[in-house]
Amino acid sequence: MNDMDKLLKAALAPEQYPPEELNDKLMRQVKVKESGEMRWKRKSLIIAAAVVACLLIVPASAYAAYKYLQPKEAAIKLQDDKLGKAFEKDGTEAMETVTDGLYKVTYLGDVSGEYISERTGSSWDMYPERTYVAVAIEKADGTDMTDEDNSKLFVTPLIQGLKPWVYNIASMHGSYMGDVIDGVFYRIIECDSVELFADRDLYLAVSDTAFFSRKAFDYDEETGVVTPNEAYEGTNILFDMKLDSSKSDPEKAKAYLKQLNDEWNLEGEQNKANGRGEETEVKPVTQQEIFAEGGNKVTFRMDEEDFNRWWADDKSARTVLSYYLDVEGEDIESIKCTLNQGEFCSNPADDLTELKTYGNQCSITGDDLKDRNHLYSAELIARFETYKDDPVFNDNSAWGKREHDMLSMGIASTKLTLEINMKDGRTVNKNLSFNNASDESIDISVSEE
Amino acid sequence: MTTEEINRLILEYGKQIYSFCCNLTGNKADADDLYQDTILKAVELRHRLDGSGNPKSYLMGIAVRIWQNRKKKYAVRQNIIQMVEYDEKLIQDAPDTGLQPEEQAIREEMVLMVRAGIKQLPEKFQIVLYMYYTAEMSIQDIGRVLHIPKGTIKSRLHKGRNLLKEYLEVRNYE
Numbered sequence: 338m339n340d341m342d343k344l345l346k347a348a349l350a351p352e353q354y355p356p357e358e359l360n361d362k363l364m365r366q367v368k369v370k371e372s373g374e375m376r377w378k379r380k381s382l383i384i385a386a387a388v389v390a391c392l393l394i395v396p397a398s399a400y401a402a403y404k405y406l407q408p409k410e411a412a413i414k415l416q417d418d419k420l421g422k423a424f425e426k427d428g429t430e431a432m433e434t435v436t437d438g439l440y441k442v443t444y445l446g447d448v449s450g451e452y453i454s455e456r457t458g459s460s461w462d463m464y465p466e467r468t469y470v471a472v473a474i475e476k477a478d479g480t481d482m483t484d485e486d487n488s489k490l491f492v493t494p495l496i497q498g499l500k501p502w503v504y505n506i507a508s509m510h511g512s513y514m515g516d517v518i519d520g521v522f523y524r525i526i527e528c529d530s531v532e533l534f535a536d537r538d539l540y541l542a543v544s545d546t547a548f549f550s551r552k553a554f555d556y557d558e559e560t561g562v563v564t565p566n567e568a569y570e571g572t573n574i575l576f577d578m579k580l581d582s583s584k585s586d587p588e589k590a591k592a593y594l595k596q597l598n599d600e601w602n603l604e605g606e607q608n609k610a611n612g613r614g615e616e617t618e619v620k621p622v623t624q625q626e627i628f629a630e631g632g633n634k635v636t637f638r639m640d641e642e643d644f645n646r647w648w649a650d651d652k653s654a655r656t657v658l659s660y661y662l663d664v665e666g667e668d669i670e671s672i673k674c675t676l677n678q679g680e681f682c683s684n685p686a687d688d689l690t691e692l693k694t695y696g697n698q699c700s701i702t703g704d705d706l707k708d709r710n711h712l713y714s715a716e717l718i719a720r721f722e723t724y725k726d727d728p729v730f731n732d733n734s735a736w737g738k739r740e741h742d743m744l745s746m747g748i749a750s751t752k753l754t755l756e757i758n759m760k761d762g763r764t765v766n767k768n769l770s771f772n773n774a775s776d777e778s779i780d781i782s783v784s785e786e
Numbered sequence: 787m788t789t790e791e792i793n794r795l796i797l798e799y800g801k802q803i804y805s806f807c808c809n810l811t812g813n814k815a816d817a818d819d820l821y822q823d824t825i826l827k828a829v830e831l832r833h834r835l836d837g838s839g840n841p842k843s844y845l846m847g848i849a850v851r852i853w854q855n856r857k858k859k860y861a862v863r864q865n866i867i868q869m870v871e872y873d874e875k876l877i878q879d880a881p882d883t884g885l886q887p888e889e890q891a892i893r894e895e896m897v898l899m900v901r902a903g904i905k906q907l908p909e910k911f912q913i914v915l916y917m918y919y920t921a922e923m924s925i926q927d928i929g930r931v932l933h934i935p936k937g938t939i940k941s942r943l944h945k946g947r948n949l950l951k952e953y954l955e956v957r958n959y960e
Binding site for chain 1: 793800801808825826901922
């Protein structure tokens with residue numbers, strides 16, 4: 338290990354100074370930002386009186402127009418002047434506000450076009466026609482938004498007739514930029530143009546989920562219509578996007594979908610053929626359980642993450658289970674958790690190479706509590722690996738089948754037993770089970786037994 | 787925050803932060819973006835920076851959170867070839883080690899292999915390794931920044947080293 342330590346020190350030692358021109362640019366940006374903030378604060382004061390006077394008599398959209406930055410202004414604030422100009426010239430303003438769950442979301446507006454942003458990326462050349470949507474998100478209780486709030490929200494355009502869990506911002510080469518300005522989070526999302534589909538219903542979905550969640554939205558397979566799930570407790574807002582239907586192009590849309598599907602099919606093959614590592618990015622799925630024990634509230638939070646897969650020349654690995662557990666509560670002495678009564682999952686242990694390292698039982702004691710404000714954590718990981726001599730190694734579909742079997746069998750039957758020892762000597766036992774895993778949605782529900 | 791204060795911040799921590807951004811993103815354009823966004827955010831949150839008592843940790847925390855929240859905004863599709871080319875450039879730009887040419891070549895090859903190996907690890911291991919070895923942070927500070935117990939940080943460092951060791955052994959290094 339000492340050798341590895343030395344090796345890592347040699348390989349990763351900080352040797353890169355930021356280039357001088359980068360620091361110069363940075364200083365210029367600091368100056369612009371500072372002066373911009375001052376201007377904006379003055380503007381806020383000037384319009385404040387007008388907003389108060391108009392509040393009772395103006396429609397909601399007009400109020401929103403006063404209260405929030407316009408899409409153009411939001412883009413400029415986020416340092417994309419080119420996009421600001423595009424919003425001004427060709428954009429449509431929506432200014433619709435909906436409050437749901439913990440958040441109040443205002444759909445500010447959208448614009449579509451080719452090369453209308455200063456930001457670029459690897460897929461921009463292949464898919465230059467892009468749609469940009471600006472939203473303003475606030476906390477419903479009036480407190481300031483934080484980066485943590487932002488990371489919990491998923492904003493995406495959806496298209497009638499296309500399965501939303503397959504076709505959303507994540508699969509359509511999307512990204513976003515955003516920042517908190519005066520307590521409001523302004524987010525401008527972008528993805529391949531949805532204007533091609535303007536002859537269908539288009540939606541802007543906002544949910545308090547890290548990724549698209551089938552719990553938050555329903556999809557009617559027959560009509561292709563997306564609706565918010567009324568039973569969902571949280572934020573699941575669906576705005577209508579009113580794009581100019583004359584700009585729809587069914588033929589081009591069909592070609593785009595084919596291109597997208599071809600790309601998805603080819604991606605895995607090419608990476609494997611090239612011997613390159615592939616990171617399949619899947620946002621963590623977070624589930625949370627809160628229960629009261631005596632006078633103490635105990636929160637159990639599970640992040641499922643790192644469903645990644647990679648190849649080397651002669652080895653490939655896939656993480657099939659990765660739970661990051663947080664337990665938060667006062668007066669907890671220690672916690673012991675056991676998976677499946679001592680068996681990590683129901684699959685043959687040979688496949689789960691990480692089992693030996695992490696075991697199927699973990700204990701968390703109060704020692705880790707000191708720096709953490711009543712928060713306990715543990716990580717539980719299992720993954721399987723294949724080697725060059727395994728027939729599965731070179732067979733993508735066989736690999737996929739094994740992966741699916743592992744996910745559906747393993748997670749479906751995984752049970753977590755928590756033994757929480759309170760400081761006053763009480764022991765609280767909780768059983769939680771993880772159900773309903775599928776390779777497509779990676780959707781796990783946590784229920785207390 | 788005055789220009790002088792920002793300059794001092796950059797002078798004191800710029801190298802570690804920028805090196806961390808370089809390692810984490812794997813390409814110069816994204817590293818520049820992440821570095822800039824980190825400093826700009828720090829300037830915006832200067833009152834917290836001043837009160838943190840540990841500016842380096844605070845800056846690293848900002849960098850990690852920006853990366854985690856916005857990595858889709860950056861060009862995140864890591865391409866191994868692109869990364870290797872970038873790493874080679876890093877090595878070319880690295881200060882002279884005073885080694886003989888042959889020793890230097892071996893060292894460079896090893897450095898490239900280690901960097902490529904780390905990129906194969908799950909990101910949570912990468913972040914901890916970069917924070918420990920590149921940003922030269924203590925385990926306690928990493929735990930504070932990532933809101934993770936010290937034990938988990940130690941476990942990730944240990945696990946990361948083991949996985950890297952396996953990776954190198956498979957390729958007849960070590």
